[in-house]
Amino acid sequence: MVATRSARERKAAAQAGPLARVRIDLDGEQQLLYRISCTSCRARKDRPWSTHRAGGDNGFMAAMDRWTFHLVEKHPGDDAPCLAFLGEAQQRLHERREAD
Numbered sequence: 274m275v276a277t278r279s280a281r282e283r284k285a286a287a288q289a290g291p292l293a294r295v296r297i298d299l300d301g302e303q304q305l306l307y308r309i310s311c312t313s314c315r316a317r318k319d320r321p322w323s324t325h326r327a328g329g330d331n332g333f334m335a336a337m338d339r340w341t342f343h344l345v346e347k348h349p350g351d352d353a354p355c356l357a358f359l360g361e362a363q364q365r366l367h368e369r370r371e372a373d
């Protein structure tokens with residue numbers, strides 16, 4: 274049974290921590306689209322920093338990895354449950370680079 278979108282959203286938000294805002298949309302092909310934005314950082318044109326990735330669990334993982342790196346880089350003093358998986362996130366990043 275596939276978890277509902279809002280249940281996935283809550284789970285992702287809990288993992289990403291208090292600085293993150295998580296949204297899950299569906300794209301034109303009914304694929305899940307994960308978007309994690311930072312409530313503290315502003316990127317260009319005064320839009321919040323955000324990352325988005327499409328596709329079920331892989332998209333979730335990729336978006337959460339990017340968010341984890343953002344936290345480490347920009348908010349080293351802040352805590353979030355996803356930081357517990359930093360080592361795994363770095364390993365996945367490494368594997369993705371190897372695959373290129």
Ligand SMILES: [Zn+2]
Pocket residue numbers: 311312313314322343347348
């Ligand atoms: Zn930030």
